[in-house]
Amino acid sequence: MFAALGDPTRLRLVTRLCGGPLSITVLSEDEPVTRQAITKHLEALSLAGLVRDTRAGRERLWELQPKRLETARRTLEHISAQWDDALRRLAEYIEEKE
Amino acid sequence: MFAALGDPTRLRLVTRLCGGPLSITVLSEDEPVTRQAITKHLEALSLAGLVRDTRAGRERLWELQPKRLETARRTLEHISAQWDDALRRLAEYIEEKE
DNA sequence: CGAATGTGCAATAAAATGGTTGCACGTTGG
DNA sequence: CCAACGTGCAACCATTTTATTGCACATTCG
Numbered sequence: 001m002f003a004a005l006g007d008p009t010r011l012r013l014v015t016r017l018c019g020g021p022l023s024i025t026v027l028s029e030d031e032p033v034t035r036q037a038i039t040k041h042l043e044a045l046s047l048a049g050l051v052r053d054t055r056a057g058r059e060r061l062w063e064l065q066p067k068r069l070e071t072a073r074r075t076l077e078h079i080s081a082q083w084d085d086a087l088r089r090l091a092e093y094i095e096e097k098e
Numbered sequence: 099m100f101a102a103l104g105d106p107t108r109l110r111l112v113t114r115l116c117g118g119p120l121s122i123t124v125l126s127e128d129e130p131v132t133r134q135a136i137t138k139h140l141e142a143l144s145l146a147g148l149v150r151d152t153r154a155g156r157e158r159l160w161e162l163q164p165k166r167l168e169t170a171r172r173t174l175e176h177i178s179a180q181w182d183d184a185l186r187r188l189a190e191y192i193e194e195k196e
Numbered sequence: 197c198g199a200a201t202g203t204g205c206a207a208t209a210a211a212a213t214g215g216t217t218g219c220a221c222g223t224t225g226g
Numbered sequence: 227c228c229a230a231c232g233t234g235c236a237a238c239c240a241t242t243t244t245a246t247t248g249c250a251c252a253t254t255c256g
Contacts, residue, residue, distance in 0.1 A: 079162075
């Protein structure tokens with residue numbers, strides 16, 4: 001999932017989808033790459049569980065699926081917390097030594 | 099930075115560094131790839147501002163630099179928040195319509 | 197109906213990525 | 227001192243990723 005958000009184009013797509021569902025063509029308009037490239041990026045995001053698509057006539061609408069964002073956030077929090085612990089232990093160790 | 103955390107080996111390195119600074123050789127011992135590969139991963143993490151290195155004699159110690167993790171977390175929070183807003187607006191819109 | 201629109205699929209090309217080997221160089225400890 | 231250890235650097239290879247082009251298919255609207 002971090003890999004999915006790691007591409008600048010995909011991160012941009014995610015932020016644009018914050019405003020609500022959009023079609024492939026609309027998403028392509030403000031990007032410097034072709035529609036097909038955008039499709040592949042959306043499929044990558046879908047594989048990571050970050051977005052999902054709905055068919056509406058001849059359009060394919062993509063929308064955010066923010067549950068996975070929560071898990072990513074928790075992972076980062078976990079790492080931060082562990083690091084804080086490590087720092088605390090290190091401080092205690094130094095104090096003990098002196 | 100999401101790209102930096104996107105590689106499984108690098109994410110593993112980050113979690114291992116939660117316990118405190120470690121040298122390249124030590125980090126390589128539990129990984130299936132060569133020391134040089136680990137070096138490249140550490141440099142990628144360094145470029146993203148996630149870790150930093152200190153020289154200690156002939157060793158090079160790497161440690162976490164968790165400030166950037168905070169900004170990443172905030173980014174995810176921001177995206178989640180925007181999405182919540184969008185959902186709320188959508189709900190209001192539908193209600194208004196009926 | 198027929199043209200325009202929105203999309204899907206396949207082949208391909210170019211670039212980035214992840215990994216390796218081989219060797220050189222500084223540091224440390226007996 | 228010198229052998230072992232920890233690291234740096236460069237060349238190189240394979241795979242994956244990113245993006246393109248060309249064409250086909252379905253849907254909508256005048």
